[in-house]
Each structure stands twice: as C-alpha cells, then as structure tokens.
Amino acid sequence: MSYGEMSGGMKCLKYLLFLFNLIFWIAGVGLIGVGIWVLVDTGTYNIxxxxxxxxxxxxxxxxxxxxxxxxxxxxxxxxxFGAIKENSCLLGTFFICLLLLLCLEIGIGIYAAVQKDQFYGVVEKALGALSKTDYAGRDEASKKIINFVQENLECCGMNSTTNWNPKPQSCACTKTVSHCVAGNWNRPCNVQVRMFLMNSAGIIAGVACGIGAIMLIGMVLSCCLIRSKGGSSEVV
Structure with missing residues (x-):
C-alpha cells in the first residue's frame, strides 16, 4: 500500500471520527437535557x-x-481534537475514557434493572397505605398532589376507584375515553403510576443505549485511526 493511499484512508477515518465525536458531544448535551428534565419534571416528583x-x-x-x-x-x-490533530496520545486517552464511561453505563444499567422491581414495589405499597386515609381527611398540600396525579394520569383512588367517598373533583373525566365511566375515571392510580415511572425510565434507557452505541463506534474508529497512523509511519 502506498503512502498516498494510506494517507487517504487516514483522512477518511479522521473525518469519520470527527463526525462521530460531534454526535457524541451532542449526545452529552442530550444527557444534560435529560438530567434537567428529571430535576424539573413535576410528575415524577409529585408521585x-x-x-x-x-x-x-x-x-x-x-x-x-x-x-x-x-x-x-x-x-x-x-x-x-485528537482526530483533527491525528494525535495518538489524545486518541488513546479518548479510547480509555470511552471504555470507562461504557463500563460505568453498563454497571448503572445492571443495577437499575436489578432494583427496578423493588423500587416499583415500594411505590405501590406506599400508595396502598395512602388509600387507608380518606381524601377529605387530608391536608391541602396532600390533596394538591393527589389531584395532580389523578388529573394527569387519568385515574381515581390509590389502589381502588372506591378509595374516596365522596370522590374529589380530580376524579371527574375531562374527555370521553374507555376508562371514563359515569363521569369519573374508572381505574386506580397505582397501575398508572407504575406505567408512568416505567415510561420515564424507558426514555432514560433509550438515551443511554444510543450513547452507548456511539461510544462503541467511537472506540472502533479511534483504534482504526491509531493503527492506520502507525502503519503510515512505518511506510514513511
């Protein structure tokens, strides 16, 4: 292989790696966005x-x-920066950083998968305990949170639609759907809360999987560029 061909291959790898790192950088912005969403999302907080x-x-x-x-x-x-400069030291550091981040992400994912059922169980058990105190006997702050959950998740009662007697206004249907019966939401909130939390976790998992795939591509490209650079140096 001639030096010109190797140089052309390196140039292709260099710009590919630059492109994927640009995507990786944007993914970092996405992670920050998801983090902010977790902090400001009133639905998860209220639940x-x-x-x-x-x-x-x-x-x-x-x-x-x-x-x-x-x-x-x-x-x-x-x-x-390492791709543009074709610096093996920077590319090697980049590879190691990606490997560490990927291992950390996998570890967190495994921990979350192992603990998720326990977490959902704690939430559902707590909601069951809340059903023992009638809506009318609660303080205003507690009523406000219950109303928020029931209105947004379209449910009534914690573990049964008969938990509240009389039913609060937040149990009243706001649209015509199958789970609207006799003017009230006809499903308890415990199942809806679980689904809401699972959907939120799914968004985070989806972002994590996408970033993980980008990490693997970046690791492969950085290795290829380092090897190609070494090969072209030998030719020179």
Whole structure:
C-alpha cells in the first residue's frame, strides 16, 4: 500500500471520527437535557412525594445525568481534537475514557434493572397505605398532589376507584375515553403510576443505549485511526 493511499484512508477515518465525536458531544448535551428534565419534571416528583418515597434519589439521579453529560461533552471534544490533530496520545486517552464511561453505563444499567422491581414495589405499597386515609381527611398540600396525579394520569383512588367517598373533583373525566365511566375515571392510580415511572425510565434507557452505541463506534474508529497512523509511519 502506498503512502498516498494510506494517507487517504487516514483522512477518511479522521473525518469519520470527527463526525462521530460531534454526535457524541451532542449526545452529552442530550444527557444534560435529560438530567434537567428529571430535576424539573413535576410528575415524577409529585408521585414520589405522594408515595412518601425519598426524592433524594431523584435529585441525585438528575445531577448524575448532568455530570455524565458534561463529562461526555469533554470526552467528545477530546476525541474531535485528537482526530483533527491525528494525535495518538489524545486518541488513546479518548479510547480509555470511552471504555470507562461504557463500563460505568453498563454497571448503572445492571443495577437499575436489578432494583427496578423493588423500587416499583415500594411505590405501590406506599400508595396502598395512602388509600387507608380518606381524601377529605387530608391536608391541602396532600390533596394538591393527589389531584395532580389523578388529573394527569387519568385515574381515581390509590389502589381502588372506591378509595374516596365522596370522590374529589380530580376524579371527574375531562374527555370521553374507555376508562371514563359515569363521569369519573374508572381505574386506580397505582397501575398508572407504575406505567408512568416505567415510561420515564424507558426514555432514560433509550438515551443511554444510543450513547452507548456511539461510544462503541467511537472506540472502533479511534483504534482504526491509531493503527492506520502507525502503519503510515512505518511506510514513511
């Protein structure tokens, strides 16, 4: 293989790696966005507050995502700079950073998968306990959260639609759907809360999987560029 051909191959790899690192950098921005969403999402906060589950974990998770996004952006910039400069040291550092981030992401994913049923169980158990106190006997702050959950998740009662007697205004249907019976939502909130939390977790998992795929592509491209650069040096 001639030096010109090798140089052309390196140039192609260099710009491919630059492109993927640009995407990786944007993914870091996405992670920061998801972290902010976790922190400001009133639905998740109110559900955890209603279930009397500590919101500390929610805030920690949000800040971890923001921190991961910042690190991802820094690593993406490092990869872009290393690709443009064709610097083996920077590319090697970039590869190691990606490997560490990927291992961390896999570890967090495994932990979340193992703990998710336990977490959902705690939330549902807490909602069941809440059903023992009637709506009318609650303080205004608690009523406000219950109303928010029932209106947004289109449900009535914690673990049964007969929990409240009389039913609060938030149980009244606001549209004609199959789960609207006799003017009230005809499904309890415990199942809807679980589905809401699962959907939120699905969004985070989807973003994580996308970033993980970008990491693998970046690792492969960085290795190829390092090897190609070494090969062209030998020819010279």
């Amino acid at each position: 955890m507050k209603l279930a009397e589950v500590s919101t500390f974990t929610l805030y920690v998770g949000g800040y971890v995502l923001i921190g991961a996004g910042v690190v991802t952006m820094i690593v993406g910039f490092l990869g872009c």
